[in-house]
Structure formats: C-alpha cells, structure tokens
Amino acid sequence: QVQLVESGGGLVHPGSSLRLSCAVSGAIWDYSSIAWFRQVPGKAREGVACISNNSRVRKYTDALKGRFTINKSNANKTVHLQINNLTPDDTTLYYCAADSAMHASDGCSETTKDYTYWGKWTQFTVGS
Numbered sequence: 034q035v036q037l038v039e040s041g042g043g044l045v046h047p048g049s050s051l052r053l054s055c056a057v058s059g060a061i062w063d064y065s066s067i068a069w070f071r072q073v074p075g076k077a078r079e080g081v082a083c084i085s086n087n088s089r090v091r092k093y094t095d096a097l098k099g100r101f102t103i104n105k106s107n108a109n110k111t112v113h114l115q116i117n118n119l120t121p122d123d124t125t126l127y128y129c130a131a132d133s134a135m136h137a138s139d140g141c142s143e144t145t146k147d148y149t150y151w152g153k154w155t156q157f158t159v160g161s
Contacts, residue, residue: 034058034059035057035058035059035060035061035131035150036057036058036059036150037055037056037057037058037129037130037131037150037151037152038055038056038058038152038153039053039054039055039127039128039129039152039153039154039155040053040054040056040155041053041054041155041157042127042155042156042157043157043158044157044158044160045119045157045158045159045160046119046159046160046161047119047120047121047159047160047161048118048119049119050115050116050117050118050119051115051116051119051157052113052114052115052116053069053113053114053116053127053129053155053157054111054112054113054114055067055069055111055112055113055114055129055152056109056110056111057110057111057112057131058110061131061133061150062107062110063086064086064133064136065086065131065132065133065136065150066083066084066085066086066131066132066133066135066136066140066141066142067083067084067103067105067112067129067130067131067141068080068081068082068083068084068129068130068131068141068142068143068148069081069082069083069101069103069112069114069127069128069129069130070127070128070129070130070143070145071125071126071127071128072125072126072128072154073125073126074125074126078128078145079094080094080142080143080144080145081093081094081097081101081114081127081143082094082097082101082102082103082114082143083103083141083142083143084103084104084105084112084141085135085139085140085141086133086135086136086139087139088104088105089139090139090140090141091103091141092141092142092143094143100116100117100118101114101115101116101117102114102115102117103115112129114127114129119159120159121159121160122159123157123159124156124157124158124159124160125156126154126155126156127154127155127156127157128151128152128153128154129151129152130145130148130149130150130151130152131148131149131150132147132148132149132150133149134147134149135147
C-alpha cells in the first residue's frame with residue numbers, strides 16, 4: 034500500500050526558511066517521480082517542484098524558481114522541499130504526490146493529472 038505523509042508545517046517568520054518533508058511508504062519509491070503542489074482554498078492546485086525517481090531531473094515552477102529546492106533521501110524514503118526567503122504569499126496547503134508512470138523516461142511532471150498517489154497536506158503560516 035502506497036502512503037505519502039507530509040510534515041514540516043507551522044508558523045514561520047517572513048524571510049526565514051522552512052523544510053517540508055514527504056515520507057513515502059510502499060513499493061513505489063524505487064520507481065516513482067515525486068512532486069510538490071500547493072493550493073490556496075478556492076483556487077486550482079499548482080505545481081511547485083518535482084523530482085525524477087533517480088533525482089537526475091528536477092523541475093521548478095518558473096515563478097518560484099530560486100527559492101525552492103527539492104531533494105530525495107533514499108535512506109529514509111523522503112522527499113524534502115526547502116523553501117527560502119518565505120513570504121506571506123507562501124502561506125497555503127502543500128501536498129506531495131507520487132507516480133510510477135514516468136519511471137521509464139526518468140522524468141517528472143508538475144501537473145496534477147500525472148500523479149496517482151497523494152498525501153493529505155501540510156500547512157505553514159508565514160507571519161510575524
């Protein structure tokens with residue numbers, strides 16, 4: 034059974050950094066691309082970053098490039114999303130997702146329809 038669990042939320046100050054984690058369990062880890070999405074209530078879920086199963090490919094949404102870094106830890110089957118220079122606009126729900134369909138092409142996608150497995154979400158608030 035595949036399960037994704039996000040963590041790392043809380044209250045953070047503007048300009049600070051935060052690391053979100055997505056722990057993946059199940060047999061999908063060795064074959065999966067993982068992505069982070071975020072969603073403001075009432076709006077569409079948007080891709081933030083993704084990483085291919087062997088970490089050779091990383092993609093970031095253009096508007097967020099430079100502040101976000103995605104990495105995989107094979108030792109504990111976790112994908113991290115590092116976010117620097119936080120602003121109040123970063124305050125929203127963050128989801129991680131996984132899918133094995135892109136394994137053969139060693140790619141990843143920032144599109145929600147390309148992912149089968151989803152975590153519940155984690156949330157943080159940027160404020161003083």
